[in-house]
Structure formats: structure tokens, C-alpha cells
Amino acid sequence: MDSLITAAARALAAGDPLGALKRVALRDDAPALALRGIAMAQLGDLVRAKALMRRAARAFGPRESVARARCVVAEAEIALASRDLGWPAKTLDAARATLEAHGDRVNAAHARYLAVRRLLLIGRLDEAERTLADLDPAPLPPALEAAHELVVAGIAMRRLQTQAARAALVRAGSAARAAGIPALTAEVESASLVLNTPAxxxxxxxxxxxxxxxxxxxxxxxxxxxxxxxxxxxxxxxxxxxxxxxxxxxxxxxxxxxxxxxxxxxxxxxxxxxxxxxxxxxxxxxxxxxxxxxxxxxxxxxxxxxxxxxxxxxxxxxxxxxxxxRPVEEQHAAVLAFLADGESWSSSALALALGASQRTVQRGLDALAAAGKVQSFGRGRALRWMTPPVPGFTTTLLLPAPLPGD
Structure with missing residues (x-):
């Protein structure tokens, strides 16, 4: 790996996407495409990031299975950030297995955390806990240790175990500061606010x-x-x-x-x-x-x-x-509760998280849009819905989980 690629990778690891782009923005080789994709994801351009990661995965040769697996993990993280909960979990599992087989334990652990976070979003707490139990955060770098504690806190909140959640968030904050990544520290602080907001x-x-x-x-x-x-x-x-x-x-x-x-x-x-x-x-x-x-x-x-x-x-x-x-009750309040996290959601992802039909969710979104409470952007399969955080709306913590078999 050449010096520019190494420098760009270090910049991304430190949470400096602009510094990374300065080094690889004009290159189209596979490693540069992958790093550009990660940089665009950190900057919030998830559509372009996804396209770059797919190009990078295709550009790596058939013998570069580890590099392709890392691209799959990065694409899964982008899908999670864009609330594309229908992204194929089996693809992530296969990538994780490849990384474990080649001794890349850090990225394999990251893949597991992505799977757990997806399970958490769709309300499958038992599965999330079982997957998390197989992970030991001790040998992981601080950034992944913070991710581990954030997941622990998320499960504890949904189990209404607030003392355990506070302890996990304290550990997550310490790990995030050790990692020196501002975005990660902000994520921990945002999670901590949930405990101090009426639920x-x-x-x-x-x-x-x-x-x-x-x-x-x-x-x-x-x-x-x-x-x-x-x-x-x-x-x-x-x-x-x-x-x-x-x-x-x-x-x-x-x-x-x-x-x-x-x-x-x-x-x-x-x-x-x-x-x-x-x-x-x-x-x-x-x-x-x-x-x-x-x-x-x-x-x-x-x-x-x-x-x-x-x-x-x-x-x-x-x-x-x-x-x-709930703190505020109105029609389609459950849809608003998910959108209140400030992220962009597809109607299919909302349907999966709520355990409802996509058509039912779409009718709710149309009604909320007509009332000016949500907005959409994109077209077709790229259509996403979002709203600024709504003061007083319940978080998703107290919403009922999808029923077994839904």
C-alpha cells in the first residue's frame, strides 16, 4: 500500500474525511475508491458513498477476498446509517466469516456490531444480546470498544435497566475520548440525552x-x-x-x-x-x-x-x-417516534422496524407529509423520509417490539 493510501486511511481512522479526500480524491484504483467511499459516508453523502464502495468491491481482484469483505462491511455500515434495514444480512455474515478466517479480527468484530445494531433497531433484543455475548471488547481498539458499550447501553435502555445503561454510557464516553473521534463522542453524548428526556x-x-x-x-x-x-x-x-x-x-x-x-x-x-x-x-x-x-x-x-x-x-x-x-399522542405517532432520531428512513425500513405493512406505513407518511411534519427526498427506491427531532415525542424505547412471526 502506497504512502498516500496509508495517510488517507489514518486520516479516516482519526475522523478526518476531508484530509483523506485530499490524498485520494483524484484516484480511481480500488483502495482509493474504498477510502473515498468511507470519507463520503463520514461527510454524510451516503448515496455517493454506497456507489463508491460497490465500485471498490468490483475493482478488487478475485484473490483480494479480504479487501472485498471489508468493502462489504463498509457498505453494510452505510446501509445502516441510511436506515436501509433490508440490506442482506447474509452478505454481511459471509464477509465477517471471510475476515475471521484471514485473522482480521477487528473488522470481523465491527461486522458483528453492525449486525447487533440492526437487530436493535428492529426490536429483536434477544438476538442482539446473544450476538453481543460472543464478543469480548477487551482486545479491541477504543473506537470499537465505544461501539460495544453503545450497543450494551441501547439494549439496557430498551430493557428499562437504566443503571446498567448509564454505566455503559460512561464506559463508552471514556473509550470515545481515547479514540479521539469527535463524531463518536457526539454519538455517545446524544445517546446519554435519552436518559434525561421525558420518555x-x-x-x-x-x-x-x-x-x-x-x-x-x-x-x-x-x-x-x-x-x-x-x-x-x-x-x-x-x-x-x-x-x-x-x-x-x-x-x-x-x-x-x-x-x-x-x-x-x-x-x-x-x-x-x-x-x-x-x-x-x-x-x-x-x-x-x-x-x-x-x-x-x-x-x-x-x-x-x-x-x-x-x-x-x-x-x-x-x-x-x-x-x-407516550409524551405526545397523535395519529401515526409511532412513525414519528422513529423519524425523531433525525436519520433518513425508507418506508420499507420503517415497516420492518414497526412490524407493520409497508402500505400502512406509506399511508402514515403521506398523512404526516400533508401536515408538514415530515419531508421526503429522492425518488423511487432511493426515496427517504426524515424530520428534525420533535421535542416531546417519545423515543422508540417504549414502543412495542414486532410480534414473533411478523
């Missing part, structure tokens, strides 16, 4: 207040009966009843939880659960049926008693009933 609202006895993530953790570990409107479940410290696939039952449970210790009139329940403005006998009969189903579902946690006006929730063990809701 939910507490609704109880007609009042509401914002909750930090650690307060959500404490609430879910308390003796209260929690109607969780973030993950569509009803829970106490020992039992969780998921209503994620039963929207009518959850609407009834939430209405009863918000009114506790009082009751909810039948007309209010009909409006909340069915959107009925004028109730007739068929509506009232359907309400009786759904209340019976709710009683069956919530039997381990609470009863639903009939009153003169309507119905009331009666907890079996808990002394308090509260509702945990």
Missing part, C-alpha cells in the same frame, strides 16, 4: 406528569397496576397481560384506568372503544361482549365491575391504578 407520561386520578426512563423503570417495578399505553399491556410487578393485538379491549382498559377509582359511563366507553356517537342496542350488546372478554383477560390482575352508570376497574392486589402514556 412517557403518568396519568393518575385526573392528573398527569412527565416521566424519565428511570422513573418508568421504577413505576413498572412498583406495586401499582399499570395500564401501559406505550406497549399496549396491563401489568403489575409480577404479571403482564398483553393487549397488543386487542385494540378494542385495550381502549376499554385504558378508559377504565384513567377513571380509577371512579367508573366510566357506558356512552364514554362506546365512544372510546368503537367511536360510536349515537349508541343503539347493537352497540350496547357489543360493549357487554367486549367487557366480558376484558374481564377474562384481566382476571389475574383486576376485575371489571358493573355500576349504575357503567363499569369500573377493581385491582386484585394493587392499591393504585395508573396509566403510562
Amino acid at each position: 412517557a407520561r403518568l396519568l393518575a386520578r385526573g392528573e398527569e406528569r412527565p416521566l424519565l426512563l428511570e422513573e418508568v423503570e421504577a413505576l413498572l417495578a412498583s406495586e401499582a397496576l399499570v395500564v401501559d399505553a406505550c406497549r399496549h399491556a396491563v401489568r403489575d410487578a409480577g404479571t403482564v397481560v398483553s393487549l397488543a393485538t386487542r385494540p378494542v379491549l385495550f381502549a376499554l382498559a385504558r378508559a377504565l384506568g384513567e377513571a380509577w377509582p371512579g367508573d366510566v359511563p357506558r356512552g364514554t366507553l362506546l365512544a372510546r372503544a368503537f367511536g360510536a356517537k349515537h349508541a343503539d342496542e347493537s352497540h350496547r350488546a357489543r360493549l357487554r361482549v367486549e367487557i366480558g372478554r376484558l374481564r377474562t383477560m384481566l382476571r389475574p390482575l383486576a376485575g371489571v365491575s358493573a355500576t349504575q352508570r357503567g363499569f369500573a376497574l377493581v385491582p386484585r392486589r394493587a392499591a393504585e391504578v395508573v396509566v403510562l402514556a
Whole structure:
């Protein structure tokens, strides 16, 4: 490798893409193309970066399998940054295996971290943890050590283990400073802000207040009966009843939880659960049926008693009933929660992360665009959606993960 390529590689490793481009911008050999691609990715031009990495992979000869594998890993990182979550994971696995077979453990570890970060984005926490368990960050350079701790923190946040998340972020900050890469330090600082930003609202006895993530953790570990409107479940410290696939039952449970210790009139329940403005006998009969189903579902946690006006929730063990809701609630809020990270997303990536159909997500994006809340750029398969961070919107931490089999 010649001196210019070596100097450009060192500049990229130090987070200086402009310095790297000064050395290889006019060269079209394979190593220069790869370094230009990485530099463009660091500068944010992901479309050009992807094209350059593909050119570099083709330019390397058939005997340069390690170089081609490194290009694949770089392309996977670009795909992750551009939220192209449909990028073939098997291709990355094959590249990682090639790198491990040739003793390039650092880039092989980087490939594993990319796979874990993708799993984290689409809500597959168990798979992410299993993959992470195979990695030992001790022999890795500081930049990868920081990446490891960021992934550990991300999993801990989604598990609502805030103390573990804070400890991991402290370690990530130390590793990022040791690496001397400003962008990595900024990423750690951005992740740390999540712990100090309201993640939910507490609704109880007609009042509401914002909750930090650690307060959500404490609430879910308390003796209260929690109607969780973030993950569509009803829970106490020992039992969780998921209503994620039963929207009518959850609407009834939430209405009863918000009114506790009082009751909810039948007309209010009909409006909340069915959107009925004028109730007739068929509506009232359907309400009786759904209340019976709710009683069956919530039997381990609470009863639903009939009153003169309507119905009331009666907890079996808990002394308090509260509702945990998102900081801001509106139609398509889940889509906005993902877009609030400031990254550009494709509709297919959003569908994969949300566990919804692409057409459903596209309708939501069109409605948000019409309201001026999101914007798109690009065309066809390159179309991406984004929005500036929206103050007050929940992060994705408390959104329900895709159901098994979705």
C-alpha cells in the first residue's frame, strides 16, 4: 500500500474525511475508491458513498477476498446509517466469516456490531444480546470498544435497566475520548440525552406528569397496576397481560384506568372503544361482549365491575391504578417516534422496524407529509423520509417490539 493510501486511511481512522479526500480524491484504483467511499459516508453523502464502495468491491481482484469483505462491511455500515434495514444480512455474515478466517479480527468484530445494531433497531433484543455475548471488547481498539458499550447501553435502555445503561454510557464516553473521534463522542453524548428526556407520561386520578426512563423503570417495578399505553399491556410487578393485538379491549382498559377509582359511563366507553356517537342496542350488546372478554383477560390482575352508570376497574392486589402514556399522542405517532432520531428512513425500513405493512406505513407518511411534519427526498427506491427531532415525542424505547412471526 502506497504512502498516500496509508495517510488517507489514518486520516479516516482519526475522523478526518476531508484530509483523506485530499490524498485520494483524484484516484480511481480500488483502495482509493474504498477510502473515498468511507470519507463520503463520514461527510454524510451516503448515496455517493454506497456507489463508491460497490465500485471498490468490483475493482478488487478475485484473490483480494479480504479487501472485498471489508468493502462489504463498509457498505453494510452505510446501509445502516441510511436506515436501509433490508440490506442482506447474509452478505454481511459471509464477509465477517471471510475476515475471521484471514485473522482480521477487528473488522470481523465491527461486522458483528453492525449486525447487533440492526437487530436493535428492529426490536429483536434477544438476538442482539446473544450476538453481543460472543464478543469480548477487551482486545479491541477504543473506537470499537465505544461501539460495544453503545450497543450494551441501547439494549439496557430498551430493557428499562437504566443503571446498567448509564454505566455503559460512561464506559463508552471514556473509550470515545481515547479514540479521539469527535463524531463518536457526539454519538455517545446524544445517546446519554435519552436518559434525561421525558420518555412517557403518568396519568393518575385526573392528573398527569412527565416521566424519565428511570422513573418508568421504577413505576413498572412498583406495586401499582399499570395500564401501559406505550406497549399496549396491563401489568403489575409480577404479571403482564398483553393487549397488543386487542385494540378494542385495550381502549376499554385504558378508559377504565384513567377513571380509577371512579367508573366510566357506558356512552364514554362506546365512544372510546368503537367511536360510536349515537349508541343503539347493537352497540350496547357489543360493549357487554367486549367487557366480558376484558374481564377474562384481566382476571389475574383486576376485575371489571358493573355500576349504575357503567363499569369500573377493581385491582386484585394493587392499591393504585395508573396509566403510562407516550409524551405526545397523535395519529401515526409511532412513525414519528422513529423519524425523531433525525436519520433518513425508507418506508420499507420503517415497516420492518414497526412490524407493520409497508402500505400502512406509506399511508402514515403521506398523512404526516400533508401536515408538514415530515419531508421526503429522492425518488423511487432511493426515496427517504426524515424530520428534525420533535421535542416531546417519545423515543422508540417504549414502543412495542414486532410480534414473533411478523
